[in-house]
Amino acid sequence: MPPINYKIDPVHSSVHFSVRHMMVSNVRGEFTSVSGNLVFDSENPTSSSVEATIEVASINTRDAQRDTHLKSADFLDVDKCPTITFRSTKVAAHKGGGEVTGELTIHGVTRPITLEVEGPTAEIKDPWGNQRIGASAKTSLSRKDFGLTWNTALETGGVLVGDEVKITIDVEAVRA
Template sequence: MPKSKWSVDPAHSNIDFSVRHMMIAKVKGAFETFTAEVDADPEDLTTAGIRFTIDAASINTREKDRDAHLRSADFFDAEKFPNITFQSRSIAKKAEGEYEVTGDLTIRDVTRSETFTVTYEGTGKDPWGNERVGFSGNGSVNRSDFGLTWNAVLETGGVLVGDEIKISFEIQATRQN
């Protein structure tokens, strides 16, 4: 398949995360609003260009007060830094349909190189004749590397919020050309 531009379908895509809470459980959440610019041959991502822009204020952990705290200067400072971005820099094929995508992740005013595992899930036509492609992926980042260092020490020793953020995503996109 030739290289094409693809538009992410937000109704059929998601970006989720989880983080340890109180050293005993995990809190899960998602970013509700994001866009992506993808220029790729979905069957061979090694030459693709991928850019994600996430609305930091769209964070949703199903708890209003926690979400407000995450939007505050203690964490994302979404008013001052409204976007989280990822720009691919290199893509290596690891197995059939599986890739490591390395790029620049920017959270707040910190940019770091991060790598995510991405799986090509396939292509197909929807009922309206549009060509669609699906990808899934995951990775993890250390939140303190991006200046997200707020925490509280617990009576039992440990901390309220873990450092490792596990990220997973399901992306469905339609061909634009």
């Protein structure tokens, strides 16, 4: 069977993140607009690929003031860098999942990153006749590696915003 092309279903896919806040808790958020394409080769999974784009303006941390600050030049600078992109460069498969390595661009800075992947699921037919697959992935990154260095020192020690960002991705894709 030849490789199959899939389109990311933005309504059933999500990109969530968490980062330490004031050294005491984690703030969680998501990007609500994600799109892209997957090519899955069930006979040779290592030749599969993924490309995804996230609209930075779609950030949602459940606090409008914080979201505005995250969109500003202090952080993601949505006016100059309106998207976050990922393009795979290597896929390593193992039972139940694998690793997808690729180039992640945030804030105009591109760095290699590896996603730990669960899936893909077996392809299913939805009630409308579409063929779908799904997968989940997780990783963490240093926001400073992407030029996101804004911070404030706390009077009691430590900083307002942690450096490590944990990312969780859930994707559902429809056969193109």
